[in-house]
Amino acid sequence: MAQRRKRLLSIDAVLDASLASIDATGRLAMADLAERLGVSASSIYHHVSGRAAIIEALRERLVAVIEPPPMDGSDWGEQISRWMVGYRRALAEHPNLIPLLTAQTMTDGSGLLAYEQVAAVLRHAGVPIGEVVLWISVLDAYALGSALDLAAPDDVWRFDRDDLPVLAEAIGAAPVGRKRADAAFALGLEALVAGLRRRLSSGS
Amino acid sequence: MAQRRKRLLSIDAVLDASLASIDATGRLAMADLAERLGVSASSIYHHVSGRAAIIEALRERLVAVIEPPPMDGSDWGEQISRWMVGYRRALAEHPNLIPLLTAQTMTDGSGLLAYEQVAAVLRHAGVPIGEVVLWISVLDAYALGSALDLAAPDDVWRFDRDDLPVLAEAIGAAPVGRKRADAAFALGLEALVAGLRRRLSSGS
DNA sequence: ACCTGAACACCGTTCAAGT
DNA sequence: ACCTGAACACCGTTCAAGT
Numbered sequence: 001m002a003q004r005r006k007r008l009l010s011i012d013a014v015l016d017a018s019l020a021s022i023d024a025t026g027r028l029a030m031a032d033l034a035e036r037l038g039v040s041a042s043s044i045y046h047h048v049s050g051r052a053a054i055i056e057a058l059r060e061r062l063v064a065v066i067e068p069p070p071m072d073g074s075d076w077g078e079q080i081s082r083w084m085v086g087y088r089r090a091l092a093e094h095p096n097l098i099p100l101l102t103a104q105t106m107t108d109g110s111g112l113l114a115y116e117q118v119a120a121v122l123r124h125a126g127v128p129i130g131e132v133v134l135w136i137s138v139l140d141a142y143a144l145g146s147a148l149d150l151a152a153p154d155d156v157w158r159f160d161r162d163d164l165p166v167l168a169e170a171i172g173a174a175p176v177g178r179k180r181a182d183a184a185f186a187l188g189l190e191a192l193v194a195g196l197r198r199r200l201s202s203g204s
Numbered sequence: 205m206a207q208r209r210k211r212l213l214s215i216d217a218v219l220d221a222s223l224a225s226i227d228a229t230g231r232l233a234m235a236d237l238a239e240r241l242g243v244s245a246s247s248i249y250h251h252v253s254g255r256a257a258i259i260e261a262l263r264e265r266l267v268a269v270i271e272p273p274p275m276d277g278s279d280w281g282e283q284i285s286r287w288m289v290g291y292r293r294a295l296a297e298h299p300n301l302i303p304l305l306t307a308q309t310m311t312d313g314s315g316l317l318a319y320e321q322v323a324a325v326l327r328h329a330g331v332p333i334g335e336v337v338l339w340i341s342v343l344d345a346y347a348l349g350s351a352l353d354l355a356a357p358d359d360v361w362r363f364d365r366d367d368l369p370v371l372a373e374a375i376g377a378a379p380v381g382r383k384r385a386d387a388a389f390a391l392g393l394e395a396l397v398a399g400l401r402r403r404l405s406s407g408s
Numbered sequence: 409a410c411c412t413g414a415a416c417a418c419c420g421t422t423c424a425a426g427t
Numbered sequence: 428a429c430c431t432g433a434a435c436a437c438c439g440t441t442c443a444a445g446t
Contacts, residue, residue, distance in 0.1 A: 116368040133378035137391030145349025174337035188342030191399025
């Protein structure tokens with residue numbers, strides 16, 4: 001009953017190594033990945049169907065981590081905000097992954113279950129049924145856009161021209177890097193929720 | 205004085221063909237591009253330094269098209285909205301370009317001049333100097349996120365599961381495809397501006 | 409100055425051959 | 428069932444050679 005040769009790979013091992021590679025290099029190359037796993041590149045294809053499938057699986061992993069909005073009796077604005085913060089935090093933990101996710105369109109509805117919860121919260125808040133999907137789109141766009149902002153280096157805001165006085169002063173007075181991205185996200189989220197709140201109270 | 209052999213390429217021709225290729229195929233392959241131009245692939249490198257430079261130049265072209273916010277006496281919320289609509293429209297004309305732009309971080313501050321105008325409008329509206337950059341980040345994130353939403357196919361919202369009742373009903377009641385993306389963008393933009401307006405009036 | 413073909417290093421993926 | 432090496436088609440880019 002001598003045991004067979006040791007199993008070298010598993011889906012989870014492939015995904016772990018993929019994420020590590022992306023975090024470290026910002027790219028996902030099958031050769032890199034194979035080396036990281038101590039395995040031939042062709043071996044990987046026995047566990048996943050290819051590079052695109054790996055990225056898609058990482059997307060699913062990411063959404064799975066996000067806490068769904070708490071369905072307790074608390075204020076709906078608080079619930080939505082809480083969910084959005086968790087959403088962005090999950091993205092922010094692997095900023096290099098974000099461009100790979102946006103380069104590839106979602107194949108199956110990975111985060112669909114979370115959206116069901118968000119839909120329920122919005123509905124409960126008084127959002128008309130025809131607008132629920134629209135608001136989910138808005139929140140999703142903002143979360144993803146903010147995440148991309150997080151992945152970008154801060155050099156964008158550095159320049160030496162003297163024809164941009166207001167911008168120059170504003171940049172000097174604003175936080176930098178991760179702090180800027182965090183503060184901006186919080187500000188926009190608050191505005192979005194406030195805007196939705198106003199719309200709901202004035203509309204009904 | 206026999207004229208030299210005809211000049212086959214120019215930067216503009218390269219950029220035009222690149223955009224056409226991206227619009228048609230969603231990708232930018234140098235071989236495709238060369239064929240489109242009726243030229244050898246290596247010729248292209250006499251006019252641009254490489255693939256990344258082409259994408260960066262296309263980004264600059266895109267921002268150049270966007271109308272800066274009108275600095276007339278009109279309401280600042282209207283000005284910001286007008287600029288955002290133009291921003292997104294420019295992106296929406298070439299949805300396939302968007303993932304390429306997000307995959308590559310901005311090298312130089314291409315749209316910086318427009319940001320100066322936006323900064324001036326925000327400042328004029330009463331946004332404190334330390335928050336101007338934050339609001340620009342918010343607007344930028346939302347415009348880019350909405351554009352990505354536009355580039356994604358609508359299949360994301362199609363599913364056949366019976367454990368998502370609220371979402372299913374919401375999807376049935378919402379517009380589809382481009383119409384959904386457009387309506388969502390307008391809704392979120394209105395909320396953002398309303399939220400900012402509320403913050404300014406309550407803060408001062 | 410501009411264009412070319414050949415070559416290079418590097419991709420993701422396939423597949424017959426091994427255990 | 429799982430892993431391998433070799434091979435394949437395809438990338439972006441370089442460069443000596445032509446005009």
